[in-house]
Amino acid sequence: MSSREIEIATELAAVESQIAAAAAKAGRDRSEITLIAVTKTYPASDVEILRNLGVQNFGENRNEEGVAKSAQVSGTWHFQGQVQSRKLRDIAGWASFIHSLDSAEHVEKLSRIATEVGREISIFLQLSLDGAPDRGGVIKPELMALADSVANLPQIKLVGLMCVPPVEYEHERAFSEIAEIHEGFLTNYPAATFLSAGMSSDYQIAISHGATHLRIGSQILGSRPYHP
Secondary structure, three states: OOHHHHHHHHHHHHHHHHHHHHHHHOOOOHHHOEEEEEOOOOOHHHHHHHHHOOOOEEEEOOHHHHHHHHHHOOOEEEEOOOOOHHHHHHHHHHOOEEEEEOOHHHHHHHHHHHHHHOOOEEEEEEEOOOOOOOOOOEOHHHHHHHHHHHOOOOOEEEEEEEEOOOOOOOHHHHHHHHHHHHHHHHHHOOOOOEEEOOOOOOHHHHHHOOOOEEEEOHHHHOOOOOOO
């Protein structure tokens, strides 16, 4: 093994161990939790190493990187960056899951594109705890209306909620609030059981509050390369 392969394998094993321990502490089964390796800015060679180590889910924030890397490495690809209408057709070509939808207009366009290309795309609606526009997402009072407007669109499967907590929120407070909102959401949408919450700095707390999809990059792959 190369030094990079050893480095990634070591860090991945440590993260997997922490996920398993956090799940056990929360009385959950490890199989309930999906690890998404966030590979933005990292080279495709790192994705190949992860794939060879058994990782199957990969996340990208930039469409261009997703297009290139998904063509080189097979797996289940997730788009989790800010959605731009003009890039939806490209994203629909490689992403099986989109985590960051907060606009009925975008979901409706995605449905039309998915119907044209004959793909079913799973979506998370992005929740915002504080309404800050720079992070995207919809606040709790607007969430159900958005879900109602997109729930029955063709070729779109509403699988759950995604949230990036505000940096000023204490982790326990943030994930407790996210979990409470998701629980209420399930009353109307019982099939939307997925909760995409938890990144490198907070995934163990996210697990304790029911997160099903963890988006972890630097904890596995190291300091992110600088891309101006």
